[in-house]
Amino acid sequence: DAKTTQPNSMESNEEEPVHLPCNHSTISGTDYIHWYRQLPSQGPEYVIHGLTSNVNNRMASLAIAEDRKSSTLILHRATLRDAAVYYCILRDWGGAGGTSYGKLTFGQGTILTVHP
Amino acid sequence: ETGVTQSPTHLIKTRGQQVTLRCSSQSGHNTVSWYQQALGQGPQFIFQYYREEENGRGNFPPRFSGLQFPNYSSELNVNALELDDSALYLCASSLNRDQYNEQFFGPGTRLTVL
Numbered sequence: 001d002a003k004t005t006q007p008n009s010m011e012s013n014e015e016e017p018v019h020l021p022c023n024h025s026t027i028s029g030t031d032y033i034h035w036y037r038q039l040p041s042q043g044p045e046y047v048i049h050g051l052t053s054n055v056n057n058r059m060a061s062l063a064i065a066e067d068r069k070s071s072t073l074i075l076h077r078a079t080l081r082d083a084a085v086y087y088c089i090l091r092d093w094g095g096a097g098g099t100s101y102g103k104l105t106f107g108q109g110t111i112l113t114v115h116p
Numbered sequence: 117e118t119g120v121t122q123s124p125t126h127l128i129k130t131r132g133q134q135v136t137l138r139c140s141s142q143s144g145h146n147t148v149s150w151y152q153q154a155l156g157q158g159p160q161f162i163f164q165y166y167r168e169e170e171n172g173r174g175n176f177p178p179r180f181s182g183l184q185f186p187n188y189s190s191e192l193n194v195n196a197l198e199l200d201d202s203a204l205y206l207c208a209s210s211l212n213r214d215q216y217n218e219q220f221f222g223p224g225t226r227l228t229v230l
Contacts, residue, residue, distance in 0.1 A: 043208070043221030044208075046219065104149070104219060
């Protein structure tokens with residue numbers, strides 16, 4: 001499985017932008033870049049995903065480097081509710097013998113702390 | 117639209133016992149994945165079910181088994197429980213098994229093995 005590298009923790013102030021980096025130097029051409037987050041005492045929650053182009057949705061933006069070896073999740077205005085563990089995941093097929101499945105391979109993630 | 121639900125919320129078992137955890141997938145979703153999350157770690161993929169068949173498996177021993185029913189709900193069974201099986205067990209459903217489909221997670225079942 002292609003792996004990702006994220007900082008263990010980051011801090012931000014409320015209402016400021018947050019840029020969460022992720023390195024994935026071994027990414028393959030068909031890997032999608034997914035971001036999930038996990039709030040305390042909850043299951044993970046989908047944030048955003050992309051393949052090659054930058055993506056925006058109501059929660060965040062995803063900036064993907066031209067060589068796709070890194071990406072950045074951007075929270076435009078952090079709120080206290082954004083305090084969570086953020087996971088950068090390369091979504092692969094896995095499997096053998098023709099079986100394919102889109103499992104999520106989670107790493108340690110980045111613990112984001114938001115200060116009021 | 118009802119989200120992914122899991123039962124029970126918490127469970128305490130002793131070493132050697134067997135346990136069954138249940139998951140109801142989101143309406144219209146035919147794929148269910150199970151994950152194990154130890155304290156302080158990211159979730160680890162156990163296996164995935166697609167249309168009632170196991171569609172892929174992570175690095176877990178055979179005593180971890182599962183089922184998916186015609187309504188796409190699912191069960192995770194763990195036999196011969198060990199202390200290291202203590203973890204949060206997460207179920208996630210998705211529209212399909214493809215790599216670009218969002219997975220919707222339930223709140224998890226906290227299993228404690230004494």
